[in-house]
Amino acid sequence: MRDWVRADQAVDVVIFAAAAVLVEEEQGDADYNRGRSSVYFKGVERWIGRFESVWGHGADSAPRNLQAYEAIVRPMVDAGAWDDDRVARTVDTL
Structure with a gap:
């Protein structure tokens, strides 16, 4: 499924009750490369829209x-x- 979505939709996110979103910006791997995650408290509706466009x-x-x-x-x-x-x-x- 991930191959079927646009790059801006193929982002791992966790949405917390429209109050915050955790975005996995870069995935870590088994070779101990560190990933990067961000938490946003503003603009959460943008991420909700992306999620709904794929999974709604x-x-x-x-x-x-x-x-x-x-x-x-x-x-x-x-x-x-x-x-x-x-x-x-x-x-x-x-």
């Missing part, structure tokens, strides 16, 4: 895309009749 209930949101995918593939799985071409076409439309 709009037409292009992740839950809607997952529902569209599930509606096509679930019957195939249940019937044991997987169709690679149809699944690929479905993914292309998301």
